[in-house]
Amino acid sequence: MAWLVWSPLVANLVLGLLGPWITRTLPPGLAVRLVPITMVVVAMGTGTVLTTLGFLSFAQVPEVARLGSWSASRLGAEQPWPVTAEAMAGTCAALLLAAGFHTMARVVRELVRVAGTARRLVPGPDGVVILPGAVPDAYTLPALPGTPARVVVTTAMLSALDGEESRVLFAHEAAHVSGRHHLYVQVARLASATNPLLRPTARAVRFAVERAADEAAARRLGNRRLVARALARAALAKAAALRADVLGQGSTGTASVSLSATGGQVAQRAAALLAPAPRPRRAIAVGLLALTTITLLGSSVAVDQLDDRLDQAELPAPVLPSSPYGSPHTIASVLSGG
């Protein structure tokens, strides 16, 4: 079963290559829940394998070997690959972990900033915040400690949509809230931060979240074409207002005019709504679960193997006189540099 050690890395490659396709092909509601979890397991599995390899190289540093009382040379002799490869793996693991923490800090900072603003929003009786604004816009703010989730709509958006279409809008945003979509998006983002191969998959998850909310709205209103219509209407109204804003006619002066990374997706979402409803795709879902399982197995084997290697390379207990607290001689010799 030693080959299982490599399964997290293989799973990582598979998910890196097929992740976007899998996320697009699964029914969006299922993809939103399943893919981010798989991403986290695979990212952590890869991190574990790289860390154990890195630790093996670290353990061959004479001082470390003396501290752990195992034989550095025996440890090195057992490895079929050079110690530099292990050291590189360890460096990779450390860098990826640092990238993960960096992103997490950024997510937290952004959430705190949003929560600060969200606290000042005054919701109507139905919990929806209606803001005055010349640019049609609508978004959902995640639920955070101290602030419940908020759906924010500008007056311009409400006047761009007819009655049926604005029901689509609210059903869509409500699906984001009840499906905890923000959480899944952040999980996918964190996984991709610790593992650059998963970045395209994280982007696909963002798209799947919007698709899932569209499908939920279509189910609730029983009309896929209506949802497509509302999307097209809202997007076109927003584009027109932003253009007017750039030309200086509508002088809100505050709208963001940068094309976001998600550009090009509204047309795809509308097209998907006009196509038949997504099929269940059980085989793909089972495949993803298998990928997760084998990654978990591989990670535990990697940790076991590290443990075994260290055990095998362990030196017999020192015959030097020792205190009940360990071996002061060993530690002293390390401190004195040999």
Added chain:
Amino acid sequence: MTKPSRRSGRRPPGVLEQEILDCLTEAGRPLTPGEVQTRLGGELAYTTVMTTLARLHKRGLAEREPAGRAYAYRVASDAEAAQSIAVATQMSRLLGKGGDRAGVLAHFVADLDPEDERLLTELLRGLEDGRQGRGSTRRTTGE
């Protein structure tokens, strides 16, 4: 009403403005800067309170009337509208700063590129024709 920022003497300007507005709302009658200062716990400098009140007045969030040698301030009748505009401004600034890229805010519709705009215009026209009984859009967007 214990805001975390009340612990330290120094607050971000927006927070202080909000606290003073809250204070004026709670009072339900016009307050002089001195009264506001007392109600906020007296830890703020008088001039700070006075400057902030003047700023609120200038931005249309507070109205004032002469009271002795000073002015007495109360929340403007349309302060709620003015305030939500302020929040809207702040929100869209957050959106522009990349909070959106991070997926913190999920938009109903993202911004469009010109190609999308053309596609969606066509699609919308098709859907509206479809409502009148033609319904030919399904074929063109099947895959």
